[in-house]
Amino acid sequence: MKVSLFITCIADQMYPEVGESVVRLLHRLGCEVEFPEGQTCCGQPAFNSGYRDEAREVARQWIRAFEGSEYIVAPSGSCAGMIRHYYPQLFEDEPEWKEKAERLSARTYELSQFLVHVLGVEATGARFAAKATFHPSCHAMRLLGVRGEPERLLAGVEGLEMIELKCKEDCCGFGGTFAVKMSEMSEAMVSEKARNVAETGAEVLIGTDLGCLMNIEGRLKKEGKTVRVMHLAEVLQKGAERR
């Protein structure tokens, strides 16, 4: 099975080791992974800020990059959600591109979705002894309907003790440009999320979206907390070490 890695701009530029974990994980589960080099970003930052035309041009580049792909997998509910949920309507007025968008969006998956529903895998052979808690991504839940898949995958990790996060479905306050534009509101939200994480007593915080994780980790570090923050892919790839 050929899988195209949709790395997402944030993983590509800021968390390359997560990308590596994704590749190794998919490879280990029997996929032949390829990386379309023309990809940059899904366009969501512009789209969410109301810059539809700019978003569309970036989306066009994404479509060009993934044109020939059979399966497109991203370590991000937010980015996969952008493709699945918004790409077709972005090209509403361009029938040719709309058709491409519809075709590709139907083939795009967030990682945990792909593992559970396409590969049919829940036990990935991972071993990771730790007390951990999980923060679900808003967009994975609400745009993609991902509810429980990450948890099921984590339940299949030997030695991992999962503790429920209080108010887990509350947004962490990232929201892309929101974190910077409405920084005080964002700070209030992330500080409550960080507090809830600390209260679980977990050693590790796990998530599916790097925007969330960067946000929460950034806050935890500022507060001097030592909770380790990891992407689901890293945990499943037997707890790859992060720097």
Next chain:
Amino acid sequence: MSGAGAKAGDKRKLIGSGLKLRAKDALGNAFLRGAVAFTTDKLRGGRLNAMAEFGNWEAWRERGRAIREHTIRHLDYYLSQFAEGVAKAGGHVHFCASADDAVGVFMEIAGRHGAKLVAKGKSMVSEEIHLNEHLAAAGIKAVETDLGEYILQLAGETPSHLIIPAIHKNKAQIAELFSKDAGRPLPPETKPLADYARARLRSIFLEADIGLTGCNFGVAESGTIVVVSNEGNGRMVTTIPKVHVVVMGMERLVPTFEDLEVLLNLLPRSATGQKLTSYVSLITGPRRPGDLDGPEELHVIVLDNGRSEQLGDPVFQEVLHCIRCAACLNVCPVYRHVGGHAYGGVYSGPIGAVLTPLLQQDMAEAGQLAYASSLCGACWEACPVKIPLHDMLVHLRQRKVGMKLNPPSERAAFRMYKKVFANVKWFRLATRSARLLQRPFVREGQIRKAPGPLSGWTRSRVLPALPERPFRDRWAELKRELYGNPADGGKGPSGSFDGGGDGR
């Protein structure tokens, strides 16, 4: 509208420009934040329990959505039918295009009856048209009879929540307000305070010349006004005073009683988790000959005030489906931290952020409310009639951009974004430059104080530095390791990454 002379106090009153200031005020108010979080947690839990107990919640939401959509799509028909029904039952319908028209009608009714005292049930629309101010100017006393609104009226403040308006007030503050009102000290305990309010408001009900309510739903087939209430003030003001005036938004209709059942199943469960409010009053016309209570005169003011502007809009027509349950407020993480006042207007939370710019037809100021959201989508998920508020917020931002109301620096930034991200060569160049540019700010792989707009981040969080090599620069090696180099028979060099491989 911030000029050199604008004071901070004035700026706070501007819906958009004052948003951050008001938010900051709220964020610094520990009691408010605790009260809002406590209340919204309670209401959220109520709603979730009610949904689980009721079952098939998605099917019910879809019903609610379909009924409201059908109604709004044919609003001309149903509103006409509704008015006929009210008139047939002896009520008087006044169609008012603007807030001023509505106020004018009310003042005319009040004048005709020589009214001195108006007992008000909860009505967001009456606040939308600033009725109380006009009444005060005309020397007519208007008393809010919803307990929370009464507290606020004494305090001279506006609501911080749609359903429980005075959650930001504690018992001590309420006791102070009530003691002053009573002319004698009252203890900061719930029972004596509630007893006082009960007696005090009872005298208002019994003396009022006019009772005013909103309308939760108008049933088109019969011209019936539906008013829900837990306290009973909605019943009082529609039973005792001689005149009952209803102020309703023109979109608050359902076609039939069958449809009413659906909405009455959705509304209380979504709002508080109750199966039904303590009281639901179905009012069809004034008292009939032979009735010994009930109003002698019933007036229904049907208000447009910016609503019809949303009809025919493929994106925003749906905002008129709202049934004002406040479920979106209760799940909104932004509302949770800043409360209702931060939104600067009558309607707060996600629905307020969308409705205010639309009704006021003001993108420059009110339109800024659309940014008070991380677009998490919780509002859409909670809405009993499935209004995609999260999408509407993005559309409002698009509208603002289309009208060129955003700062030139922002427009330039996104033009740059497009240029860089729509082209891989530019992308590589830009990201390489970013690694050079970040160097002065990096300490031990982190950035603790970023310049410019990113300072908003580093004030409260650490920013990771960009690692030297992005993923795409490592791909070639990774690929060779996993899939080998066809030239050397499938055996590639072993990986040279940080962490990687099995067996850790």
Next chain:
Amino acid sequence: MTGPAGSIRGKDDFIRRIAVRLGRGEPLKEAPPRDVKGVPEFYRAAAASRQELIDRFVREWTALSGKVRLVPRGEAAAGAAAYLEEIVTGEKVEAVSLWDDPEIAGLGLEAALNRLGAETVVWRESNGGLSGDGGDNGHDPDDGPKAEDGTDGGKPSGWRARSGLLRATERCRLGVVCPDYAIANTGTLVLQACGGRGRSVSLLPSVLLAVFPAERLVMRMGEALERLRSEGETKGGLPSSITLVTGPSRSADIENDLTIGVHGPGKVHALILV
């Protein structure tokens, strides 16, 4: 059942604007077709036995702090009298407001109450007052401020203008009604107002007693609404007021503390004839 005629002002322009915005040249005059209407099938379909309806009503009603008494039909009058005695004694009731209704009369409730020493105010015009006009008990401005029109602690003028009946009812501590329907799945009473069935009877007193035979129970609100609508059609229109009462009056506006009994009855009782 017709009173003075109603009126409509400003309709044409208003409706026309809506029609135009919706893409129509002329306002829609014909009822639009509908494929989806009312509650989903699975909710409509469930049939329930009489006993299930009673059990469900009791469960919902008591969950809201309502009290209930089941009395066999054969012992209706005696059972009602006994329950009334408990309420009158327990709540220290001195005056009782009752609907002027053959059902209530048939149960002999007025007489039973008088035997218990309670004064009764039946909801009819001739009942002008208990102890004189503009009386002394009942609405006591003790807990309120000075009267609105500046008169001293006596009744303010607005109140003076109210009917004697209303004033007398206001002084009653218990109100007795007989609902036309009761809704089992929410524990709700359906009270129509007309003539001798005043709204104030179930509103002004702080205790409420609803008496009804179990036949009046329906499972869901829609069934009650349907019947009310049909009745309305034969009577030339719905009554001016139908009130659905689900438990006591309540508020959580004071620091989220629940207060029971704000502007409506805080204690609610149901007597079901089975």
